[in-house]
Structure formats: structure tokens, C-alpha cells
Amino acid sequence: MSTSTVPAPVPAPEPLAAAPAPHVQVLAAPGERHEEILTPEALDFVGALVGAFAERRTELLGERRRRASRLASGSPFEFPIATSAVRADDSWRVAPPAPGLTDRRVEITGPPERGMAVRALNSGARVWMADFEDATAPTWENVIGGQLVLLDAIERRIDFTSADGKEYRLRTDGDLATITVRPRGWHLTEDHLLVDGRPAPASLVDFGLYFFHCARRQIAAGHGPYFYLPKLENRYEARLWNDVFVLAQELLGIPRGTVRATVLIETITAAVEMEEILHELREHSAGLNAGRWDYLFSLIKTFGHRTDFLLPDRAQITMTAPFMRAYTELLVRTCHRRGAHAIGGMAAQVPSRDPEAHEAALAKVRLDKEREAEDGFDGSWVAHPGLVPLCREVFDGVLGERPHQLDRTRDDVAVTPADLLAVRRISAPPTPEGVRGNIAVALRYFDAWLRGAGAVALYGLMEDAATAEIARVQIWQWLRHRVVDRETVLRLLDEECEALGREFPWAAVEEVRALFERTALERELPPFFTPDAYARHLVRHAGHAGGAR
Template sequence: MTTSALTHRVRVLAAPGDRHDEILTPAALGFLGHLAAAFGERRRDLLKERRRQALRLASGSPLDFPLVTAAVRADPSWRVAAPAPGLTDRRVEITGPPDRRMTVNALNSGARVWMADFEDATAPTWDNVIGGQLNLRDAIDRRIDFTSDDGKEYRLADRGRLATIVVRPRGWHLDEGHLEFAGGPVPAALVDFGLYFFHCAQRQIDTGHGPYFYLPKLENRYEARLWNDVFVLAQELLGIPRGTIRATVLIETITAAFEMEEILYELREHSSGLNAGRWDYLFSLIKTLGHRTGFLLPDRAKVTMTAPFMRAYTELLVRTCHRRGAHAIGGMAAQVPSKDPAANEAALAKVRLDKEREAEDGFDGSWVAHPGLVPLCREVFDGVLGDRPQQIDRSRDDVAVSAADLLSVRRISGPPTAEGVRANVAVALRYFAAWLRGQGAVALYGLMEDAATAEIARVQIWQWLRHRVVDRETVRRLLDEELAALGAEYPWAPLEEVRALFERNALARELPGFFTPDAYARHLVRNAEPRS
């Protein structure tokens, strides 16, 4: 590992940017080189296994809880690490990209935790990736005050509790095309994790917290084991005590739902719980099993968290976490407060019902996408938790979930509506246009949308076409109409690029696993001459 890291340097292929040299130091790049040398091949092997598993499931292999790990699930003795400083009380968590304005607003929001999202809420332009790292370091150093172009000032509060920072790096499936190691791109997950850990781990320890992470898109226990090994080596290289890192895993793939206990077990000395990532979970269900007629879903708006298979998923998550002493964090409330009183009242009523269900089911906290939702979410969880930091002692031994329960999609299946088809086309196109412009979190039709929304929208179109419940001519007509509307609304939108992106990812015979890798390589990578 050391010899390889010394033989192959990480090279920066992008043009220099403002203050980028503060992040891309020789020592930081050397640290990334160590991680890439140690784990790059394992990561490639795991991605190959993902493809093999997808083919097995496509050919009809059943999906069930693994027999080989039955002993792990049956053993009542093991538990994850105790909650780390700043992660004991997580009743309200806010999410968003680590741009400068969001960093200040999220930290000041009153939420207990801010998930700084380099993944779904960030379009991974090079400036966004490195700018986000700068913003996090500046925030920890309290140097992030600034004034926007319209004269509005953004400053960290002098008093009161700032949210604990938890970073979500990009998933294992993504590359960072602006950094090269051993002739290929550096895994994006290692870039986002490594740069933040290198620059901010000790800074966070000095503030009384630590380097904390959210791990996205894991599909099995082996991918969790890889992250745990990354954590062990990173702490060793920088002289950070083992177990200082804590990570919450998003259970947002259907295969991971069958390995929740195993994932906690692999990360147990670094674990801080699990989160219910609802939109990505539905996206994964369609991507994995959507070729089967038994998994045909109706309009996404009709697939609520009260659907039987979604209830099974969330109740199993709470039971699993509490059995192992871990936090269970609920899903996203994506509503954006409206200036229309009636619309705002209706939106907040939906959020309240959602959060009441989560708190009563045993979740220890939940997500919101907008600072305006923090007080409501806090009020709901205060009503259940009171002065307790969480309700991990609520074991939920009454919950018993089978494989059939997790896969009971037929009970809510139904044909899509005309409004649902149009909504998916409209949302996907508008999100693609914003993402190509470098914006990863977009307010659309009263909701704060990110890449997970675009994914569920485009795979639903693909699934409906595959099963011929929607005809291709209808989708193409809607595509033309919504592109025309998009162009009138946003004259800057690159309509032909947006059209091509939609056609490749929603209308192709074979469904691409994610829209982001191809779109990133085609549109967001901007390399200059290689430099050291």
C-alpha cells in the first residue's frame, strides 16, 4: 500500500480555482493516494459484484435475508458504539449542499445535526466539490461570514447551539474525474471523505465533536466493511484514535434492507445508526425488481410511507437499530414553506402527520430540507421524547418483518395517471437542467428536490414503458411539451442536452443504474493540462 501510494501520485487534472490550493495540498493529495492504493481494487470488485447480483435478481433469483449471517442476527450480545459527542440527541436533522449560504443557514437553523451533502444535493462540478470542502473548514474555524450579491449578510450565530456537521460523501459508484491515480480517476467517495477527514478531523475533535459521516447507496454488508476498513486506515494514518469516526448508513437500497443488522455489525465500532432514505429506496426497488410485473408501482405521490411494504421497511429499521443501541433516523420532509397561506398550511399539515408517525413508531429523529420546517419537526419529537435525547430504549420487540413483507408491492400497485406521467417528465427535465448548470438541490412545485427525485421520476417512466401501461408516443409528446415549457421558463436551459439525458436514462431499452455517472463524464468534467 505505501509503495503503491509513493509510486503513483494523485494528479489534479482541473484548472486551478480560488483557494483550491488550501484544500489540494501535497499532504492531502498524498493522503488520498494512500486511500486509493489501499481500497481502489476492492471497490472495483464490489461494483462488479453489484452487477452480478443485479443479473441474478433479474433472472428470477429470490431476495431474502442471508442464511450465512443468521448467527449475527440471532446473537443478542453485540451493540454498536455509544453515541459520540454531538450525536446523542438527533431529533431534528437538516440536509442540504455545502454551499456557502446553506452552510450558514443550516448551522444556524436550530436543527441538532446538519448533513452536508456532497451526493444527491450537489451537482459535482469541481468548484462545488472543492468549494464545499472550503466551506466546511471555514465553518469549523468560524470564518464563513459573507455577504451575497443582493446585500444580504450571512453570519454564524454568536450564541446558541450550532448544528453538528455530518458529511455525506458521494457513493461508491461515482468517480472524481478531476483527480487521477494510477492512470484512472479517484473514487469520488474517497475524495469527499478523505479531503474532509484530512483537513477537519482534528479540527472537529478540538471543538468537542468529531469527524462524522452519512454513507449513501450501500447495497450489502461487504460495502459497509469496506467503509469500516477505510475508517481504520484513515485514523491510523493521521494518528486519530480508532473509533473516533462515526457513520450513519442510509438504508436506501432494497438489498440493504435485507442486511440492516449485518451493516451495523460491520461498522459497529464506528456506527451511529441507520436512516430511512425513502425516495432512493423506491428508486432502488424499481431498478432492482422493476422488470417484474409484480413490482409495478403507481404514481410516486401515491406510494406513501403508510404503504404496507414501506411500513415494513421503516419498522424493521427502528427495531434493528434499537436492538443494537443505534439511532434510527426518519425520512425527508422536502416541503418548502409557501407564501400562500392556504398552500403553506396544507404542506405543514402533511409534514406534521409524517413526523408524528415517525416519532410514534420509535424513530429518534428525522430529516427536513428547509430551515422553516425545523421548529415543527422539533415540536413533534419534543412531544414524544420530552427531555430524553432519544428513545433507543424502546425496543419494538412487537415488530416481526418477513421478506414477503418487504416485497409486498402488489397491494398498492395500479396504473399511472396522466398527471403522474406528466409530473415525472416535468420534474426529471427541470432537475436535469439545473444539475447540468451546477445546482443539485432545486425547489420544484413546492418541494426541495435532489438527484433521488430525478432518479425515481425517470425509472418510473422506464418501468411504465417496459410494462406497456404507458405508450412511447405519449411520453415523447409530453417530453416535447415539457421541454418547450422549460425553455420558456428558463431561457438558459440547454434543451438538447436535457432531452438527450432524459432519452438515455428513461427511454432506453436497458435501464442505466444511475443517471449521474454518464451525465457527469459528459457534462461536468472540465479538465485542464495535468499538473502535480
């Protein structure tokens, strides 16, 4: 890894014309309209990206493991000394907001499915994040089907008929939400697509197919190819993405700087490199987002072996907790100092038909969004179209006619690395309800994910992979520190597996239980549940015939 004081401007990668073309194979069975996405030219484009960057990705994943080991061994957690000059330099700013990303007061997220796409684009939100990562179970059909949904949405030829016969079409009055795309994280592979005999990095597959087919279309429509980048852990991973953007634009003849990307700060190690991440992506940056559940998940993964990082039930960890306040206030200050948007966290509540429960849910959302708007965030996330009006109302009340509040530089904020780790004041033993709730959510989400659903309404919340991750790692942490005994967890696991089978007779209870045991009950904590579950359950090879390039 480089140890230079100030990262040098990222040069354009060397053209690949002289390099041998990678050999690309599609191993999955062909599906309806898949040929529109998996064209020879698109596969060559993805192959070029993989050929240029796969080795660096592997090296960076190795550095993740080494850094995790160093932190577990007691290495200090601090702002990087090597980049102090970047943080001290007041002169640099990120690129100005791109068309369609100036006003982001409400953003809606969800998987790239037809029904979600139509409802999200029509919802009144300013931005829709089409999520190939936490909200999508990456079956091959979902991955390629999602690309088709985005293509159809940009071409405005998408519609949807619900199970009750209700028809949804794109509105013709007013603006539709600006589309951004969240590809899968660097840690995942796409096993249905091989490049030179190896599974392609899933992030480059999702990015590459969308960019190849939709970048020019988005530019022609007055926007551009916009992205959300998940699970980044440091500035080097941001630099890799910036190099991907530069090469992709070069290969398609698109002006450098057309791409914009918002980075989710959802790992504890990224929290002390926010400025560096913006700096690496500055010509392509669209800001930062507070990914709260993954952030807690990362905190436990990184420091969960220590008793002073023992967290209570996730329902008791609010955004007003001191260490969470430090995280969000640092994010706003960092973004606004550099001219970047700061986007708040997810409101995952699902509107209820029960009036009392509905009002209680809306009250929680209102308090959360009022805090964000008053703290200086420029917008926030919701998971359900029914929450868009409330979120817009709150931010309208603070922003008025202004598109953002970048002028609020929050010079009053001073956050140290110790502030980001100040969890002791909220430490509390888990409640019986919390233990059972985590097991119940993890099992039900795992079952849905194995059946191809990545966003699932459970107990009044829209749950995705991030909430399943925090649920299972909390069980692991509580067992490790013996604040919950193993016999209790196994008894609750038995009961919840039985309940799952009763509620959903088609559920693969044995597979779900085995996944929970491997990812929550073993001595060593797997970094993610998704790679193991993907390889065991979602990969469906159909042979090599007809799939080679």
C-alpha cells in the same frame, strides 16, 4: 465473497509505509483558494486511501451487477443465511453515541454551499448533513468549494450575503448544528483527480479531503469526523468503509473509533442486511437512516422488470404503504436492538408564500413526523430551515427531555423479506398528471444539475438527484410494461421541453432532452443518470501542468 457464518472482527489494515506512493494528478484548472484544500499532504493522503481500496471497490461494484442479474433471474430475496448467527446474537452493540450525536431529533440536509451552511448551522437543528452526493452537482468547483465551506464553517469564519443584500453570520448564542458529511457513492468517480493514471473513487476524494483537513479540527472543537454513507447495497460495502475509517485514523494518528457514520438504508438489498451493516461498522456506527426516495428507486431498478412490482405515481406511494411500513419498522427495531440511532426520512416541502399552500404543506410534514416519532425514530430529516421548528415540536412531544428513544426496542415488529416486497396492494395505473409530473421534474432537475445546482425547489418541494432518479425510472417502468404508450411520453416530452425553454431561456434543452432519452427511454435502464451526465457535461480537464504529485 466471504461465506463465513460470522464476520470476523475487522483488523487494522497493514501500514502503507513500504508501499510505493501513488502518483496523484489534478487535471482541473486551479480556482480561488483551491490550494488550501489541494495541498501536497492532502493529495498524498487521498492517494494512500485510493491505493489501498480502489481495487476492492471495483470488485464490489462487479458484485452489485452480478447480484442484480441474479435477482432479475429469479433468485430468492431473503435475509442472508451466511450471517444468521450475527442476527441471532443478542450480545453485540454498536459504539455509544459520540459527542454531538446523542440528541438528533432534527437534522437538516443540503449542499455544502456558503448560504446553506450558515442557515443550516444556525437553524436550531441538532445535525447538519453537508451533502456532496444527491444535493450537489459534482463540478470541480462545487467539490473543492464545498470542502472550503466546511473548513471555514469549522473555523467559524463563514458568512454569507444573499442576492437581496441580507447578511447571514454564524450565531454566537446557543449551539450550532453538528456537522456530518455525505460523500458521493461508491459508483461514482472523480475524473479531475487521477491516482496512478485512473480517476479516483469520488467517495474517497470527498471523504479523504474532509478527513485530512477537518478531523483534528472537529475533535478539538469537541465533536469528531462524522459521516453519512449513501447507496450501500450490502455488508461487504460497509466493511470496506470500516476499513477506510481504520486506515484513515491510523495514518493521521487519530484513535480508532473516533469516526462515526450513519448508513442510509436506501437500497432494497441493504434492507435485508441492516444488522450485518451495523455489525460491520459497529465500532464506527452512528445508526441508520430511512432514505425513502432512493429506496423506491432501488426497488424499481431491482424488480421493475416484473409486472407485480408496477408502482403508481410516486405521489401516491406514502410511508403508510405496507411495504414502506415494513421497511421503516424493521429499521427502527434493528437499530434499537443494537443501541443505534434510527433517523427518519426527508421532509422535502418548501414553505410557500401562499397561506393555504403553506398550511397544507405543514400539515403533511406534521403527519409524517408524528408517525416517525410514534414509531420509535430518534429524529428525522428536513430540507428547509423553515421546517426545523415543526419537526422539533413533534419530536419534543414524544421525547420530552430524553435525547432519544433507544429503549423502545420494538419487539412487536416482525418483518419478513416478503413484507419488504409487498407492493401489490398499492399497484395502480399511472395518472396523466403523474406521467407529466415525472417528465417535468426530471427535465427541470437535469437542467439545473447540468448547470451546477444539485438541490432545486420545484413545485413546492426541494428536489435532488434521488427524486430525479425515481421520476425517470418510473417512466421507464411504465413504458416497459406498456401501461403508458411511447407516443404519449414523446408528446409530453416535447411539450415539457418547450415549457422548459420558455421558463428558462438559458436552459440547455437539447442536452437535457438527450439525457432523459438515454436514461428513461432506452430498453436497458442505466443504474444511475449521474455517471453518464457527469462524464459528458461536468468534467473539465485543464491539462496536467502543475497538478502532479
